[in-house]
Amino acid sequence: STPIGARRDVSLASYCTLGVGGDARWLVSASTIEELADALAFAASKRVPAVVIGRGSNVLFADAGFDGVVIVNAIDTIERVGAGYAFNHLGAALSKEGWSGLEFAVGIPGTVGGAVFMNAGADGGDTATALVEVECVSPDGGRQDLDAEADAEEEEESESELAGWIVASATFRLRRDPRANDRAKAFLRRRARAQPLSERSVGCVFRNPPITAVNPDGLSAGALIDRAGLKGTRCGGAVVSEAHANFLL
Numbered sequence: 001s002t003p004i005g006a007r008r009d010v011s012l013a014s015y016c017t018l019g020v021g022g023d024a025r026w027l028v029s030a031s032t033i034e035e036l037a038d039a040l041a042f043a044a045s046k047r048v049p050a051v052v053i054g055r056g057s058n059v060l061f062a063d064a065g066f067d068g069v070v071i072v073n074a075i076d077t078i079e080r081v082g083a084g085y086a087f088n089h090l091g092a093a094l095s096k097e098g099w100s101g102l103e104f105a106v107g108i109p110g111t112v113g114g115a116v117f118m119n120a121g122a123d124g125g126d127t128a129t130a131l132v133e134v135e136c137v138s139p140d141g142g143r144q145d146l147d148a149e150a151d152a153e154e155e156e157e158s159e160s161e162l163a164g165w166i167v168a169s170a171t172f173r174l175r176r177d178p179r180a181n182d183r184a185k186a187f188l189r190r191r192a193r194a195q196p197l198s199e200r201s202v203g204c205v206f207r208n209p210p211i212t213a214v215n216p217d218g219l220s221a222g223a224l225i226d227r228a229g230l231k232g233t234r235c236g237g238a239v240v241s242e243a244h245a246n247f248l249l
């Protein structure tokens, strides 16, 4: 079948920096790997050649055009990232570029690998939700790509499977959202107001407990510690932060 968005007899002049060239019999813009595969299969089914172009900044199309399928590579996602990359910088850079999915990461001062391992999260978002695939090195040095979505469904199995594995890179699912940067900035402002960021810590120590009979209002761990009157309590060199009771400094 004809790929979605395939157009017939399209002038190639608009698809190259030289601004010259005849028509492509078909032109397809592929924004996912599946669309790319569909476009190639379409060309094969029509028994015509296929050629892929990027921004056309180093091609010269013939005035006679191209009697086949020109595929414009529009896969412009920024997805796969090395595990040692700073998670907060990743969140900030992506949000600034209008990508949504990791805005919550802006205030988390770890690496991508640490975030995957810990399922780091904040402000209603978490790493697992945006994660698609993890490239791992096994304890015996083998390499494997793990499907994060399939593993989430078989969580218990994946936990034992992952023990001792090192995350080498991660692939995230992102979507375009012009408000991503505003959200990320608001998250940072909230942190700066609520957290003792100039002190040494590991962030919040306790996970927030669920709503139960003993915590019917679903209070956060910090609020519960505060209610218990523990802010400022010292033990050796450690102290419960006055600014945020879930921070041990």
Ligand SMILES: Cc1cc2nc3c(=O)[nH]c(=O)nc-3n(C[C@H](O)[C@H](O)[C@H](O)COP(=O)(O)OP(=O)(O)OC[C@H]3O[C@@H](n4cnc5c(N)ncnc54)[C@H](O)[C@@H]3O)c2cc1C
Pocket (backbone or CB within 6 Å): 083, 107, 108, 109, 110, 111, 112, 113, 114, 115, 116, 117, 118, 119, 120, 121, 122, 165, 166, 167, 168, 197, 201, 202, 203, 204
């Ligand atoms: C000021 C402050 C604010 C914070 N706010 C948040 C927050 O909002 N939300 C949150 O979730 N956390 C928060 N944290 C905690 C911390 O930043 C996160 O847990 C982060 O994901 C840890 O990443 P890391 O790279 O520093 O991991 P590390 O601390 O170096 O390691 C943590 C664990 O992950 C494992 N690990 C690290 N890298 C890999 C890898 N490549 N493959 C496999 N395992 C690995 C380590 O072996 C270890 O068990 C905060 C910390 C600070 C200091």
